[in-house]
Amino acid sequence: MDLARYHRLRSAYYRLEGQRCTSCQAVQFPARTTCRICRARTLEPHRLSGRGTVYSHAEVGPAPRGFASPYLVALVQLEEGLLLTAQLTDVDPEDVMIGLPVEMVTRRIQEHGAQGYLVYGYKFRPILPRRKAS
Amino acid sequence: MRSAQPVGIAGYGAYVPRLRVRTSDISNAWRPRGAIAPAVAEKSVPGPDEDVVTMSIEAARTALDRAGTELERIGAVWVGTESKPYAVKPSATIVAEALGITPHVVAADMEFACKAGSEAMQAAVAFVGSGMVEAALAIGMDTAQSKPGDALEYTAGCGGAAYLFAAAEDALAVVEASVSHVTDTPDFFRREGAAYPEHGGRFTGEPSYFRHTRAASRRLLEDVGAGPEDFAHAVFHQPVPKFVEKVASELGFTPAQIDTGLVARRMGNAYAGSSLLGLAAVLDVARPGDRIFFCSYGSGAGSDAFAFRVTGRIEARRAGAAVADYLDRRQVVDGYGRYLQLRGKVRRG
Ligand SMILES: [Zn+2]
Numbered sequence: 001m002d003l004a005r006y007h008r009l010r011s012a013y014y015r016l017e018g019q020r021c022t023s024c025q026a027v028q029f030p031a032r033t034t035c036r037i038c039r040a041r042t043l044e045p046h047r048l049s050g051r052g053t054v055y056s057h058a059e060v061g062p063a064p065r066g067f068a069s070p071y072l073v074a075l076v077q078l079e080e081g082l083l084l085t086a087q088l089t090d091v092d093p094e095d096v097m098i099g100l101p102v103e104m105v106t107r108r109i110q111e112h113g114a115q116g117y118l119v120y121g122y123k124f125r126p127i128l129p130r131r132k133a134s
Numbered sequence: 135m136r137s138a139q140p141v142g143i144a145g146y147g148a149y150v151p152r153l154r155v156r157t158s159d160i161s162n163a164w165r166p167r168g169a170i171a172p173a174v175a176e177k178s179v180p181g182p183d184e185d186v187v188t189m190s191i192e193a194a195r196t197a198l199d200r201a202g203t204e205l206e207r208i209g210a211v212w213v214g215t216e217s218k219p220y221a222v223k224p225s226a227t228i229v230a231e232a233l234g235i236t237p238h239v240v241a242a243d244m245e246f247a248c249k250a251g252s253e254a255m256q257a258a259v260a261f262v263g264s265g266m267v268e269a270a271l272a273i274g275m276d277t278a279q280s281k282p283g284d285a286l287e288y289t290a291g292c293g294g295a296a297y298l299f300a301a302a303e304d305a306l307a308v309v310e311a312s313v314s315h316v317t318d319t320p321d322f323f324r325r326e327g328a329a330y331p332e333h334g335g336r337f338t339g340e341p342s343y344f345r346h347t348r349a350a351s352r353r354l355l356e357d358v359g360a361g362p363e364d365f366a367h368a369v370f371h372q373p374v375p376k377f378v379e380k381v382a383s384e385l386g387f388t389p390a391q392i393d394t395g396l397v398a399r400r401m402g403n404a405y406a407g408s409s410l411l412g413l414a415a416v417l418d419v420a421r422p423g424d425r426i427f428f429c430s431y432g433s434g435a436g437s438d439a440f441a442f443r444v445t446g447r448i449e450a451r452r453a454g455a456a457v458a459d460y461l462d463r464r465q466v467v468d469g470y471g472r473y474l475q476l477r478g479k480v481r482r483g
Contacts, residue, residue, distance in 0.1 A: 014232035107183040
């Protein structure tokens with residue numbers, strides 16, 4: 001990814017920051033100049049919950065240059081109802097299924113060679129299992 | 135040392151990667167049959183998309199969620215590490231951006247081998263305690279480096295924790311006092327451009343870890359007018375479990391006091407993250423009124439010691455992942471070759 005583009009999109013990449021329309025309350029991701037529902041320009045930054053479920057998934061192998069393998073891609077349905085394409089991480093291909101609850105994590109998504117810059121961005125992983133509260 | 139205004143921990147969070155390598159796999163590659171067993175059975179390894187930045191972001195998110203502090207009130211973030219993804223370019227700005235606390239924030243990476251995380255804690259206490267900022271984030275995190283075949287390779291693990299410091303009246307644990315003890319000691323170093331650190335033979339152990347840990351710990355006990363028996367838990371830097379057992383016993387702490395914080399038994403030594411992760415494991419189970427003793431160690435060399443007193447807010451500030459959840463989540467990598475590949479020690483040509 002181009003360094004200037006990466007820099008411009010960092011709020012979206014690092015923390016899933018999209019927009020909320022102050023006219024109709026619709027939430028959208030990524031940011032646009034107008035509301036996707038009512039076309040208003042009254043948009044404010046809005047951070048998505050980062051929680052959702054796997055809507056569909058695919059294994060893209062072998063990974064493109066600069067990406068880690070295995071490279072699992074999913075369409076994630078967020079709690080807000082939005083659908084988002086993202087890589088999955090911390091999961092083996094055989095454990096991915098439709099409906100799997102996932103949460104957003106910020107990970108390395110690309111390395112421009114051993115000397116170049118690193119691209120960080122959102123991925124999704126199965127929700128970390130937690131012990132019962134003591 | 136004591137800050138002008140009382141300060142405490144308002145939120146904390148930990149991180150340990152999912153992958154583990156069995157140290158017997160490392161041993162089989164390097165040591166003759168019948169050699170003594172490694173100090174820990176397995177150690178944590180970062181996934182191919184993980185580094186100190188990504189791990190710090192996750193630990194810090196938990197800390198901020200638990201504290202519930204408005205993001206605008208956080209005025210500083212320091213990442214203490216000896217495995218920065220960039221040699222030149224702060225990790226802390228990436229972390230701050232991901233947390234949404236830029237731009238009016240002091241941010242930098244701290245450097246002091248395995249004590250870099252507690253160095254960040256000292257700075258956070260001072261910034262908050264002086265009134266310069268309302269809240270400050272201190273992180274200790276490492277993907278520990280070791281040369282293939284070196285003794286360190288059996289224990290160099292990955293992980294760490296993040297602490298949000300704020301005024302004592304909003305704290306889950308209040309800082310009673312802290313101490314720092316440093317000397318110029320050549321026990322462990324890495325020159326610019328070298329891929330792996332070197333350790334200075336006869337300076338390992340007694341003149342370094344033990345001398346500094348004992349000195350800082352004794353000074354702190356004196357400063358707070360307490361004895362080892364006054365603390366519910368004690369946490370130390372954890373190069374190998376037996377170092378902690380030995381220094382704790384020399385200082386008069388019992389095995390029961392160090393047990394909860396001794397996370398290295400399950401994941402190895404997380405360098406700058408090691409003692410901070412141990413403290414997080416203790417906070418996961420501590421009760422209001424408990425006093426916690428903490429002493430880090432970093433080569434080069436020095437120790438930071440802190441005494442904490444847990445408050446009644448602790449129980450309401452434990453939502454989200456505990457250290458035990460991360461330790462329970464484990465996937466053993468398939469042998470030494472896969473481990474070398476994950477650590478970037480071998481690359482596809
Ligand atoms: Zn609208």
